[in-house]
Amino acid sequence: MRYMMLIYESPAEVERRGDPEGRPYIAAWQAYHKALVEAGAYVDGAPLKPAATATTVRLKEGRRQVQDGPFAEAKEELGGFMILELPSLDAALDWAARCPAAAIGALEIRPVDAEFHGNFPHP
Amino acid sequence: MRSTLSSRWRASYGRLLAYLSSETRDLAGAEDALGEALLAALASWPRQGVPEQPEAWLLTAARHRLIDQARRARVRDTHADTVLRLADETAGTATSGDSFPDRRVELLFVCAHPAIDPALHTPLMLQTVLGLDAGRIAQAFLVPPVTMGQRLVRAKRKIREAGIPFQVPEERERPQRLGAVLEAVYAAYGLGSDEAPGVDPRGRELSQEAIWLARVVLTRMPEEPEVRGLLALMLFCEARRAARRSPEGRYVPLSEQDPATWSGESIREAERELSAASSLGRVGRFQLEAAIQSVHSERARGGRIDWDAIVVFYEHLARIAPTLGARVAQAAAVAETRGPAAALMHLDTLDGAAVSTYQPYWAVRAHLLRQLGRAPEAIAAYDRAVGLTEDPAIRKFLLERRG
Numbered sequence: 001m002r003y004m005m006l007i008y009e010s011p012a013e014v015e016r017r018g019d020p021e022g023r024p025y026i027a028a029w030q031a032y033h034k035a036l037v038e039a040g041a042y043v044d045g046a047p048l049k050p051a052a053t054a055t056t057v058r059l060k061e062g063r064r065q066v067q068d069g070p071f072a073e074a075k076e077e078l079g080g081f082m083i084l085e086l087p088s089l090d091a092a093l094d095w096a097a098r099c100p101a102a103a104i105g106a107l108e109i110r111p112v113d114a115e116f117h118g119n120f121p122h123p
Numbered sequence: 124m125r126s127t128l129s130s131r132w133r134a135s136y137g138r139l140l141a142y143l144s145s146e147t148r149d150l151a152g153a154e155d156a157l158g159e160a161l162l163a164a165l166a167s168w169p170r171q172g173v174p175e176q177p178e179a180w181l182l183t184a185a186r187h188r189l190i191d192q193a194r195r196a197r198v199r200d201t202h203a204d205t206v207l208r209l210a211d212e213t214a215g216t217a218t219s220g221d222s223f224p225d226r227r228v229e230l231l232f233v234c235a236h237p238a239i240d241p242a243l244h245t246p247l248m249l250q251t252v253l254g255l256d257a258g259r260i261a262q263a264f265l266v267p268p269v270t271m272g273q274r275l276v277r278a279k280r281k282i283r284e285a286g287i288p289f290q291v292p293e294e295r296e297r298p299q300r301l302g303a304v305l306e307a308v309y310a311a312y313g314l315g316s317d318e319a320p321g322v323d324p325r326g327r328e329l330s331q332e333a334i335w336l337a338r339v340v341l342t343r344m345p346e347e348p349e350v351r352g353l354l355a356l357m358l359f360c361e362a363r364r365a366a367r368r369s370p371e372g373r374y375v376p377l378s379e380q381d382p383a384t385w386s387g388e389s390i391r392e393a394e395r396e397l398s399a400a401s402s403l404g405r406v407g408r409f410q411l412e413a414a415i416q417s418v419h420s421e422r423a424r425g426g427r428i429d430w431d432a433i434v435v436f437y438e439h440l441a442r443i444a445p446t447l448g449a450r451v452a453q454a455a456a457v458a459e460t461r462g463p464a465a466a467l468m469h470l471d472t473l474d475g476a477a478v479s480t481y482q483p484y485w486a487v488r489a490h491l492l493r494q495l496g497r498a499p500e501a502i503a504a505y506d507r508a509v510g511l512t513e514d515p516a517i518r519k520f521l522l523e524r525r526g
Contacts, residue, residue, distance in 0.1 A: 001286040088288035089238055090296075111285050 002043065002085050002112040003092045009079035009105040014050045028100035036084065041095065045082030076105050083112070135178050136254035137339075141230040142223050143185055145289035150233075150251055150279040152192055153185070160184035182223060227252055228343040229289040231336070235303040236287050243278045244307035245314075250275055252339070253332050263314045263329060291343075301344075305353045305409060308336045312357050327364070333357060351400035352410030355393040359416035362389035374516040382423040390420050408444035411436050415452075430459040447473070451483050454491075463494040482511035486521060493524075501525075 016022035036042040054070040070077060079101065086092050089109070096107040136157070144153035160181045174180040233239075234247035246264065249255040261271035281287070292300040315329030337354040344350050366380040397413045415436045418429050437453035450473055458466035470478075470488055478484040489504035505525035512518040 003286075087286075088290075089236075089286045090288050090290070090292065092286075093238075109285075 001087065002083060002114065003089075004110045004112055005045075005082040005084060005092070005096060005099070006078055006108040006110065007080045007082070007099070007101045007105065008074075008076040008108065009101050010076055011051065013104055014077065014079045017047070025100055025104075032098060032100055035098070036082070036095065041084045041086055041091075043083040043085050045080065047080035048078060051077035079105070132254075135181070137227050137230070137252040138223075138225055139178065139181055139185065140251055140254075141226040141289075142182070143189065144251075145226040145229055147189070147283075148233075148287065148289060149283045151276065151283070152189065154251075156185040156188035156192065157181070159188050178223075225343070226289060227339050229291060231304050231308075231340065232291060232300060233282055233287055233289055235300070235307045236282075237300070237303065238285060238287060239278055239281065240274075241303070243274055244303065245310040246271060246275060247278055248307055248336065249311060249329075249332070252336065255332075301347060301349065302408075304340065305337075305349055308333050308340070309353060309357070309409070311336065312360075330357070330361060330364075334361065346403060348400040348403040348405050349407040349409050351396040351403075352407055352413050355396040355400065355413035356409050356416060358389045358393035358396065359413060359420060362386040362393065362420070368516065372516060374514070374520040376520070377419060382420075385420070385423050387423065390423060393417070394420075406439070408440065411440045411443075412449075415440075428459075430456055434460050447477055447481055448483065451478075451481070451487055455487050458487075458491060458494075463491040467491045467495070480511060482508050485511060489521075489525070 013022075013025070017026065033042070051070045056067045056069060056071050058065040058067075084092065084095060086095065089111075092109045096102055096109055099107055101107060140150070140153055140157055143157060144150045147153065163184050164177075164181060168174070168177075230252055231248060234251060235244040239247065246260045249260050249263075250257065257272040257275055258268040260275075261268040264271060291297070312330050312333035315327055315331070315333070334354065334357050337350060337357060340347075341350045341354060362385045363377070363380060365386070366382075366384040367375055369375055393413065394417060397410065397417055400410050400413075415433050418433050418436070421428060433456045434453070437449065437456050440449045441453055451470070454466045454469040457469050467488070470484065470491070473484070485504050485508035489501050489508055492498075492501035492504055502525055505521055509518055509521045509525065512521060
């Protein structure tokens with residue numbers, strides 16, 4: 001099954017990524033990513049720029065509503081995502097628990113809807 | 124459904140459903156297929172006779188229906204391929220006798236999975252492993268049948284769509300995961316344990332079902348001491364079921380029960396399970412609770428109750444599983460060894476918000492205040508206890524004590 005891991009981290013942690021004190025965290029992420037790839041579970045993924053760079057768009061009565069900031073304000077922000085191919089939710093829970101972000105933030109695991117995956121209807 | 128079928132069906136239903144759903148993770152689909160197979164059996168068995176291997180017959184019939192479902196759904200559902208592959212792989216199983224893998228324990232771990240709302244662990248077990256209908260489960264949980272039905276449908280959908288696996292968790296996760304399974308089984312027991320005998324036989328039925336579930340787990344996991352501990356605890360409680368009410372329906376507290384009315388057979392079995400559990404050398408919540416009941420059972424052998432031992436067990440229990448019930452019972456035990464004043468001090472350490480609606484707390488507190496000669500406070504506490512009681516027999520008992 002294919003799962004999406006939504007990685008939630010504190011804004012401070014996301015900001016620190018480039019700083020020297022963020023290095024151990026980055027190193028842990030690199031090791032984790034390597035383990036995922038070697039286990040054949042990793043499909044795709046990326047870190048995201050801080051939530052302050054987010055822009056939210058809605059169409060209300062035909063008019064574009066553009067808003068500065070993420071869709072939902074929260075203490076922890078969406079800091080990145082991964083797509084993993086795994087046999088079950090338990091396997092996904094195991095990988096989520098190993099993720100460096102799990103100790104400082106949270107991971108949301110969502111099964112990818114196989115019915116539509118890669119089959120978005122094109123005009 | 125259950126009343127029209129033999130006791131054989133009871134054991135068969137959970138085994139068939141667990142096996143049919145374990146590969147597809149689709150409980151609802153397997154339930155439908157099994158239900159249709161059963162209807163077919165009810166139509167054909169009376170005319171053509173019960174087949175030599177009824178389970179194999181039902182399994183084959185249900186699998187054909189699953190395959191039909193899968194063919195219809197193939198274009199839009201990836202599970203369909205799993206079903207069709209499973210059908211090929213297991214084509215020989217159903218006809219080779221009533222022996223197919225027992226995956227009920229895996230199903231219990233699915234029902235009590237941490238990704239499922241804990242409030243639904245017990246209802247899911249009752250419906251899937253025991254085949255109870257949603258209406259009966261709703262009655263036990265005091266919610267409308269439609270509501271319970273919707274919750275169960277949503278939970279089964281999550282199991283399928285989130286990909287919750289039908290497997291016994293790996294060793295590292297097992298203690299915690301098994302704990303959730305046992306908690307849910309014990310909750311099923313609790314649903315039936317407070318009913319007066321003869322008043323509502325359905326309450327008693329749920330207690331029996333819970334004991335049966337514990338036996339199912341024990342068969343697969345004989346080396347898990349907490350499974351034996353839970354079975355022992357339920358058997359000790361079950362042994363005293365008849366003694367909890369006088370022939371006139373009055374509530375009889377444990378200390379006033381006549382041990383001659385306890386079931387010696389259940390107590391002996393409970394003692395055997397508890398001693399087998401303790402020989403495995405890993406103590407746990409259910410073993411401690413069973414050990415406390417075992418000390419109380421000494422009265423059946425003419426012995427006196429060793430309250431010091433009970434206090435030690437409660438102290439240990441308060442460290443590993445500090446439930447409100449255990450803490451209040453601990454105070455009652457402290458009263459026996461160190462007197463009512465010490466017991467009252469223990470009660471005063473409990474969280475005020477949590478105890479405000481907890482009936483046993485007020486009943487014990489009232490009893491202690493009475494012993495200390497603090498009559499007005501005792502009466503006020505009895506009133507709180509009476510006001511929080513659901514059971515009419517206990518309400519009557521408390522009102523008599525209050526005076």
